[in-house]
Amino acid sequence: MTGPSKPSDRASIRRTNLGLVLRLLRDSGPRSRARIAADTGLPRPTITNLIAELVELGLVEEGESERDGSVGRPGLSVAIDGRSICGVGLEINVDYLAAVALTLRGDVVFERRIAVDVRAAGAEAVLDAAAALIREADAAVAAQGARIVGAALAAPGNVDITTGTVAFASNIDWRDIPALDALRARLGRDAPPLRLENDAKLGAVAEYLVASASDIHDLIYVTGETGVGGGIITGGQLMRGARGFAGEIGHMPLAPGPDGHPCACGRRGCWETMVGLGALLRHAADADDPVHDPSLDVESRLADLRSRADAGDERTLAALARVAEDLSVGLALLVDVLNPRAVVLGGYFAVFAEYLLGPVREGVARRVMAADSGGCEVLPSTLGFTAPARGGAFLALDAVYQDPSGVAARP
Amino acid sequence: MTGPSKPSDRASIRRTNLGLVLRLLRDSGPRSRARIAADTGLPRPTITNLIAELVELGLVEEGESERDGSVGRPGLSVAIDGRSICGVGLEINVDYLAAVALTLRGDVVFERRIAVDVRAAGAEAVLDAAAALIREADAAVAAQGARIVGAALAAPGNVDITTGTVAFASNIDWRDIPALDALRARLGRDAPPLRLENDAKLGAVAEYLVASASDIHDLIYVTGETGVGGGIITGGQLMRGARGFAGEIGHMPLAPGPDGHPCACGRRGCWETMVGLGALLRHAADADDPVHDPSLDVESRLADLRSRADAGDERTLAALARVAEDLSVGLALLVDVLNPRAVVLGGYFAVFAEYLLGPVREGVARRVMAADSGGCEVLPSTLGFTAPARGGAFLALDAVYQDPSGVAARP
Structure with missing residues (x-):
């Protein structure tokens, strides 16, 4: 603990209190x-100055x-404005790039998704496209009289957030790509402050913003795609772990032994071989069925499967039941270890929520050691595939909530 | 967020800063x-007042x-004193009660362990003995001119910390025992502030105090006894989860199917059937071997096994190798999910550390997805069976670190 010395404790306390009030308005609404003053424990005159x-x-x-239910002169209600302040989130996925710009109060002012075969295009071309998307977001935000105070890149793999490097992302075949430096070089002096995660x-951060409105502050976000990814929020904080690798839940050895399906990692019976998209497709359709065709857009293949389920196709329904059972095995383990208030299912799990939720909830309740699943609810993601980009936009805005006075300092 | 209104922000800031300085001295040593002033960012005059x-x-x-390596007048070094302030931790285990009193700077001023067959004795008699131990600690501390500012009870099971109730502890057969109320009734007006965990x-809290000296702030404590217990520290904080059940790691289904050994929970192949004390004994000795005799003290049975290993007994060594392999399967899973900086092995694992550590480290490194085990070390507990009581004493003292001025308020 050898932080830099700060100019004065008065300035530091003011910054702290500005952030405290702003986060109160975000988390608990206008008041x-x-x-x-009552909620923060700070005196009225101090609050008056901070609000000003x-x-x-x-x-x-x-x-x-508003009247606050008390006698006397009614007080003016104060709310987050921040229409002029935006954060941008940019997701690189296997077959698309997506960008979202959010205002400080969470309104979407820009949203765009472009199809890219990321693995085939190569990192340089993908980063060109990513930089172009940030420029496009910047222009759209500026056209609405607002400005971008930061952007965050969401990458599907292990990242080093201190150097801004994508260390390893097997699904897009990236290894040691200095993504943030590459974006800065492309954006030049226009580059907003950039972060990587x-x-x-x-996705977990974005889902937490939704869940926190229901007073949920401990959750696990589990997303079903080719792999199975996880993000953990504990006590309202994203858990990163010692080196930022926390949330690696896809390779839990839940079907070890010779019967386990081979995993891309070289082992057998990892959880993602049981509940990843490949498992659903394997259970639901023969190898020559078009839902297996990787040249078709994944969402159209999911829509195809979904129609079969809706039509009552027995093999599809049996495949979903099998995935639900295997999903509940791994979720129950995670609920035992972490005792979250909620598990949020994203990615393809959310597409099939109607079929998966019931049996998953039942299976989790049956397996978790604590009564009543330890108080944990299993919920479907409401953000779907946009969750990571939204979470990135929020991460970019978070600096404002930590130090609101920093907004004035930037040009 | 509707905290009580506080008397004034000045008093609140003073309390915050007193705690900040005291925790700095605890975590980073005398200075x-x-x-x-440099470490906290507070100005020199403020520091002078706070220290006074x-x-x-x-x-x-x-x-x-000390000279601080700079020119000019040397500054007097300031250190935690707190010899007059003590916290007490009291552990209820299956076959003993243990109490420890620690001063604010971590010196042991009282330590006592008494053999009790807790299940046979019944809760009332055990709580009588616990109250007597607290009184004994109080007298010993007072005889040294110090005083107890709080005590914490460590119970082997699910606890409700808000009501002070042991909800369920299968190994001692307690269910819905209002332990803190019972202790308060026994101690009367002499009762210090009491907590339950x-x-x-x-144990994890106590190990964290040791590990934090090596700048380790994310760890998992795994203790091998009849069951397998866990405690998780993340970012220097104990993870409790939504209802306080986090750390339930003994029932991870790592050997599911008909080959799995039956577990006390009714399922097969839970991790504790693979690495709990029962598994070691099962692998190491026939059913009529005295190491299985529950009427003998568990530590003497472990010492017996340990001598066999030291003498090179092949069956004992093979049993330890088997446990090490199964231990590394579950630990690697936890390391993937949580990415801790360290795993600390307590309970019987620490007794056999010499035999287990090498193969466990190798097995974890082989299984964890991130390179270099994600930066995680596997360490033996240095506190052994005293860890929970020490953690309790620290929990009791933690209130002082959060609000040092509270010390003056108590009689």
Whole structure:
């Protein structure tokens, strides 16, 4: 603990308190100055000064008056404004790039997805396209009189967030790609502050923003794609682990031995061979069925399978039942270890939520050691495949919530 | 977020800063006022005032002068004193009660262990004995001119920390025992503030205090006894989960199917049937071997097995090798999910560390997906069976680190 010395404790306390008030308004909604004073424990005059500064920074606005249920003069309600402040999230997935720009209060002001065969295109071309997407987002945001205060890249693999390098992403065949330096070189002086994070972790962050409205602050996000990714939120914080690898849940050895299906990692019976997209397809259709054809868009193949399930096709329904059972084995293990308040199922699991949720909930409840699944609910993602890009936009905005005064400092 | 309104932000900031300085001295060791100012970012005059208050509360003292490597007048070094402030940890295990009193700076001033067949004795008699141990600790601490500011009970099972109730502890056959109320009734007006926690979680806290000296802030504590317990520290914080059940690692289904050994939970192939004490004994000795005799003290049975291993007995060594392999399967899974900086092996694993560590480290490194085990070391517990009681004493003292001024408020 040898942090840099700060200019003065007064300035540091002011920054801390600005962030405290702004996060209160984000997490608990609009409220009067009197209520903010009560919620934060700070005196009224201090709150008045802080709100004035946040208004000047363009981060909060005064809304309709409210009575707070008390006698006396009604107080003006204060809410997050931040229409002029945006963060951008950019996801690199196997077959697309997606960008989302969010205002400080969570409104989507730009959203775009382009089809790219990322593995075939190669890293240089993909980073060209990514830089072009950020420029496009910047122009769209500027056209609405707002500005971007940061951007975060979501990558499907192990990342080194300190150097901005994608260390290893097997599904797109990237290894040691200095992604942030490459983007900075392409964007030049226009580059906003850039960050990098694993896609499932950012998906977890995005789902947490939804779940926190229901007072859920401990959750596991589990996304079913070719691989199975995970992100863990504990006490409202993203768990990264000692080197940022936390959440590697796809290779839990849940069907070891000769009967286990071979995994891309070289072992047998990893959880993702039981519940990844490949497992569903394997159970649901013969090898020559078009749902296996990798040249077709994955969402259309999922839609095809979904229609079969909706039509009552027995093999498809049996495949989903099998996946649900295997999903509940791994989820119950994770719920025992982490005791989350919720598990959120994303990726293809969300597409088939109607078929998976019931048996998964039953299987988890049957297996978890604590009564009532330890209080854990199994929920479908409501964000679908946009979760990582949204999480990236939030990560980019998070710096504002940590230090609102930093907004003024940037050009 | 509707915390109680606080008297004033000045008092609240003072409390926060007192705790900040005290925790810095605990975590980073003695240092000069100038260094404390640099480390905390607070100005020198503020530090001078805070140190004066901490000295007056009996929590810090001035030691030898140090030069800080800079020119000018050497500063007096400031260190945690706190010889007059003690916390007590009291562990209820299957066949003993143990108590430890620690001073604020971590010195043991009282330690006692009594043999009790906890299941046979029944909860009332055990709580009588526990209350007597707390009184004995209190007298011993008072005889040294110090006082107890809190005590924490470590119980082997699921606990409700808000009501102070042991919800379910199968190994001692307790269910819904209001342990803290029972202790308060026995101790009367002499009762210090009491807290309750799961024993493996408190073991993790105690091991974290040791590990944090090596700058390790993310660890998993895994203790091998009849069951296998776990405690998780993430970012320096004990992970409790939504209802306090986090760390339930003994029932991971790692040998499912008909070949799995039956578990006390009713299923087959749970991890604790593979690596719990029962598994070692099963592999190492026939059913009529005295090491299986539950009427003998478990530590003497472990010492017996240990001598066999030391003498090169092949069956014992093969049993340890088998446990090491199965241990590494579950540990690698946990390391993938949590990416800790260290795994600390306690309970009987520590007794056999010499035999287990090498193959466990090799097995974990072979299985973890991230290179170099994601930076995770496998370490033996240095605290052995005293870890939970020590963790309890630390939990009791933690209130002082959170709000040092609270020390003065108590009679």
